[in-house]
Amino acid sequence: MKEEKINRIIQLIKSDLPQENHLFKILSKTDNPFPLLKPLKDVGYFDPKKNPHPIEVENQKGSYKIPQWNVLDYLVNAAKKNNSSPTDEITELLINIINDIIEYKTETNERIENYITDWEIAKIIFLLPAEFIQDKHIEFIRIALNSKWGSDMISHEIVNSIIPNVIKLNAKEILIKLLNIVFDYKVLNNDRIDKYESLVDNYSFNKLMRLHKSSILKICGNEATEIVLKKIQQICGDDEFQFNSIWIPTIEDHPQTSFPEKYECQLVYFVRDFYQTSQPEDISNDISTLIHLEHPIFIRLAVHIINYHYQILNFIFWELENNPLEIVEAKHELFEFFKNNCIFFSVKQIDRIIQMIEEKEYFLYDEFKNDKEKADIIIASLKKEWLSALLKTNNEKIVSLFNKYNSINPSKIEHPGFNSWSESSWGYKSPIKDTDLLTKSIEEIVEYLNNFEEKDRWEEPSIDGLSETLRICVSENPNKFSDGISSFLAVKQIFQHSLLWGFSEALKSEKTIDWQSIIKFIKELINAKSFWVEDYTENLYNYRNWIISQIADLINFGTSNDAHAFEPSLLPDAEYILLLLIDNAESNYNEMQDVINSVLNSNKGKIYTAMINYSLRYARLFKKDDENKWINSIKELFNKNLDKNIEPSIDFSVVVGEYLPNLYYLDKEWVTSNINILFPEDDNKYWEPAFTGYLYYTSSVYSHLYKLLSENGHYLKALQIDFKDEHANERVAQHICVAYLEGWEDIDDTNSLIYELINSSNIKHLSALINFFWMQRDSITEKIKNKVKPLWKQLFFRFKNENENKEYFKVIAESSKFIYLADEIDEDIFTWLKFAARHINNNFHYPFFIEQLLKHVDNTPKAVGDLFIEMLNNGFFPEYKIEYIIEIISKININNFGELAVKICNLYLLNGVEFVRPIYDIIIKESKK
Known part of the structure; x- marks a missing residue:
């Protein structure tokens, strides 16, 4: 040049x-x-x-x-x-x-x-x-x-490019220098157990080991292993608790290693793999050195490699002067060494191992040290474990000693060769397997439950574990337990709860249960005075409340769906049970994250729900054509509970709101005449939970209920408060939008709820309004289009006054979603979109806006260009999807608005966004022709 x-x-x-x-x-x-x-x-x-x-x-x-x-x-x-x-x-x-x-x-x-x-x-x-x-x-x-x-980016480069290229070049010296860095470590928070990590990020380090370890070993295995051993020595010198048998339970790959990808494990595996793939004659000096180093990890590595190359390297082990069994951390490697090679041991070598086993000092907890009988039993098991590794020798001394210690402690050796064993388990430990419990008769099961005594040690079987086993057994074989169910009146309440829970689980898995026996059992259980007097004030769990909850769940299940309902003859017993429960049950309402879930999990909430489902079942069977469809006893209770002095719980209010359409079906007159008591406007403690329940569970908006509630001011109140439950705020707006679509609300009426919604000061309402119509986009009809355009217009005038209010920027941007309904961008829609485009960067749905601009660019290229420029002028430079943006610019240019296209490109380029450069060059080149 x-x-x-x-x-x-x-x-x-x-x-x-x-x-x-x-x-x-x-x-x-x-x-x-x-x-x-x-x-x-x-x-x-x-x-x-x-x-x-x-x-x-x-x-x-x-x-x-x-x-x-x-x-x-x-x-x-x-x-x-x-x-x-x-x-x-x-x-x-x-x-x-x-x-x-x-x-x-x-x-x-x-x-x-x-x-x-x-x-x-x-x-x-x-x-x-x-x-x-x-x-x-x-x-x-x-x-x-x-x-x-x-270090993520450079780690990625090292593993994916740098080291592969160095390997390809066979540049040994450079590779060794790089490995000295890659195998190096950083020290994290000193309070952490796993405080050492590779300088390279964990993902990249593991990828390097997985993909390139074999190549590294071929090029510079000896030098790389020397580097790794030095790193291990440095770490062990700083902290002797690193490289322990908890984190690295075995030198070989094994499921017991919970985190084999850990830095420490990978270092050990690298050394292991080098020595395993080496000629044993070449590494004998190294292994002889390793086995005499102080830290157990080196001894473990040495024993593992001797085990692997036994025929050549066995002399290293037999030259040891000390008793290696004293090295507790090396137990697994020594056990595997004995087990795998004992058939090659000479009589002299076997005698020496017996001596090691007999002379080893075995660890005992302090509580056993002064109890010789227990100490002998424990030590017998430990010696038997070592001897079990040598049984394949068929050596008389080995067999005799094994039998001797087995007679002292015949217990099975669990996981021989391991100091500890990790198992994935959830929940509590049971003293018996479900399969074993099921082999017992009901009388034997009850006796077993009553005789079980829990020990005060966390690792021991617990009453909670036993109750869980009972639940599983009942759910698997409900008829076995219903046949002798009366016997369970004599067990603890924790087991009675598990029994009923098991029946519920059986129903959910579509098993049949003996409803008559179960309902009879429940009546007898709750009629007993002892059921109600057990004191739980000092207990963590109130099993009586749990039982009440399960009873309500069972009756709910047996009445809510006719396909799996219990027989009609049991309805009077169910009614009796529910009324007895509600008279005696205490409110255990405990507000969690939201009032709905709190009531769903409360005793009274479940009982009231069961009462309504019971009433609906009764009505379907016996009062289908009556105006007043529910049973007098339940209606009388609900009438009485309208007085908050009698029923002060939130549970009743939420359930009434949740089942309002069902109550209207049972008794239209009762709901209509009591609507303002069910939803007391002057008492927000009850009004908000009740209306939240109604909004939360009313999937369809019924015209008669909408009219009843709106005429009595409840929807207006709902617009004027900020519900604790976010979902309720959205549902208020959705209900009103449905009413507007159905013609129950007039947007031109300043007293209408849709007008109130548009002018709500609650941004959540406005966002919910826009998103309601946005969700209709896949089923657009002329009816929706005709309704949305005047709504959009009203929203524009509403938002126009909030142009400087940052709180409204997101919802203003969201209004751009209405572009989906436009067949064309007319003058009005252009004005509304231009206003929204100023704030489009506040809306993560902007790619949809770009896509819609592409849809309209052929018919209204100037409008689309102006909207794009409005976006850019307000500091937002979208880059997704690039192909859509390029196509928009191209079509604006093709449709004779080249200046607009160039302006869009220039705005991008001036802000360092280069993907428009090719289309810009094309447009400029064409303009000069």
């Missing part, structure tokens, strides 16, 4: 950031990036001072964004092209640029920590010819990995 042209290019980009960005974008893709490399370096474009510092995000203290230096992609491209056909001149230039950047320090003697720059520089370094890569370049990798911004 001629010098004159180079100077002209440099002058062109001088003080023109968009042009500068554009040039480096082109250079990052060109096939010949070299002519400008030195000129650009000479005028300072690669000056390390220009490496951008992290920038703290405005109004987000502690949050930073990391700018990308615009020259980096160009330098990477130059390095790639030079890598394909290297020249000393370009290589030297790149090295000078790299060195300037990695050696640069600010006035405060600090480097600029930009992890994007570090990542790109790492790429460039390892695109250099191998002979030019210097120690300081490799050390830079260590520095970059220690960045306070994390």
Whole structure:
């Protein structure tokens, strides 16, 4: 390239950031990036001072964004092209640029920590010819990995590109230097057990081991293993509790290793794999050294490798002077060593192992040390465990000793060769398996339950575990338990609860149960005075409340669906049970995250629900054609409970609201005459839970109930309060929108609820209104279109007054969703969309807006162009989907609005967004024809 042209290019980009960005974008893709490399370096474009510092995000203290230096992609491209056909001149230039950047320090003697720059520089370094890569370049990798911004990107580069390329080049020296960094560690919070991690992030480190370990072992296995062993020694020197048998229970791969991907495990596995794949003659000195090192992990590794290469390396073990069984951490490796190789042991060697077993000092808890009988039993089991590894020898001494200790302690050895064993288990431990409990008769089961005594140790079987086993057994075989159910009147309430719960579970799995026996049992249970007097004030769990809850659940299940309902002859008993429960049950309402779930889980809530389902079942059977369909006893109770002095619980209010349509079916007159008592407007303690229950569970909006509630001011009140339950706020708006669609509300009536909704000061209502119609987008009808456009107009005038109120920006942006209903962007819709477009960056649905603009660009290109510019002028530069945006710009241009298209491109380019550059160049080129 001629010098004159180079100077002209440099002058062109001088003080023109968009042009500068554009040039480096082109250079990052060109096939010949070299002519400008030195000129650009000479005028300072690669000056390390220009490496951008992290920038703290405005109004987000502690949050930073990391700018990308615009020259980096160009330098990477130059390095790639030079890598394909290297020249000393370009290589030297790149090295000078790299060195300037990695050696640069600010006035405060600090480097600029930009992890994007570090990542790109790492790429460039390892695109250099191998002979030019210097120690300081490799050390830079260590520095970059220690960045306070994390190491994910450079870790990814090391594992996915750098090391594979070094392996491909068979560059042993560079690989060893890199591994010295990759295997190095950082120390996390000292209070953590797993406080050591690789400098490379965990995911990348594991990927490196998985994909490239074998290649590393072939190229420099000995040197790499030496590096790893030094790292292990350093860590163990700092903290002897690392590399323990809890985290690394076995040297071989084993399911007991919970986290094999951990840094420590991977280091051990690397050493193991090297020695396993080596010729045993070549490693005998190493193993002899390892077995005499102090930390157990080295001894464990040595024993494992001797086990693996026993025929050649066994002498190392037999030369030991001490008793290796005293090394508790090495138990598993020693056990496996004995088990796998004992058939090769000589009589002399077997005698020596017997001596080791007999002379070993066995650990005893203090409580057993002074009790010789118990101590002998425990030690017998421990010796028997070691001897079990040697039984394959058929040696008389071994067999005799094993039998001796087995007679002292015949218990089965669980998981021989392990100091501890981890099992995934949930819940409490049971003293008996469900299969074993089911083999017993009902009388035997009851006796077993009553005789069980819980020990005060967490690892021992518990009454909770036994009750869980009972529940499982009942759910699997309900008829076995219903046949002798009366016997369970004599067991503890925790077991009675599990019994009833088991029947509920059986019903849910569509098993049949003997309703008559169960209902009879429930009556007898709750009629007993003892059921109600048991004191739970000092107990963590109130099993009586749990039983009441299960009884209500069973009756609910047996009445709510005729397909699995109990026989009509049992309805009087169910009525008796429910009335007795409600008279005696205490309110255990405990507000959780929301009132609905709290009531659903309360005793009274479940009982009232069962009463309504019972009444509906009764009505379907016996009062289908009556005006008043419910049973007098239940109606009288509900009438009485309208007095809050008699029934002060929230439970009743929520259930009445939830089942309002069902109560209306049972007795229209009762609901109509008591509507303002059921929803007491002057007492929000009861009104809000009741109306929340109604909103929450009324999936359909019934005209008669909507009219009744709106005429009595309840929907208006619902608009004027902010419900604790977010769902309730949305449902209020949805109900009113349904009414508007159905013609029950008139938008031109200033007294209408739809008018009140549009003018609500609760942004949640406005957002719910927009989203209600947005959810209709897949089933658009003319009816919906005709209703939405006047609604949109009213919303526009409503929002116009809030243009400076940031709280409204999101919901203003959401109004752009209404574009889906427009067949064309007419003058009104353009005005409304333009207003929304100013705030579109506040709406994560903006890609839909872009998609809809594309849909309309052919018919109204100018309107679409103006809307796009409105968006850009307000600081939002969408980049998704790029293909849609390019197509919009192209179509605006094709439809003779080239100036608008160019303006859109310029706004993008001036803000450093380059994806529009190709279409911009095409438009400019065509305009000059």
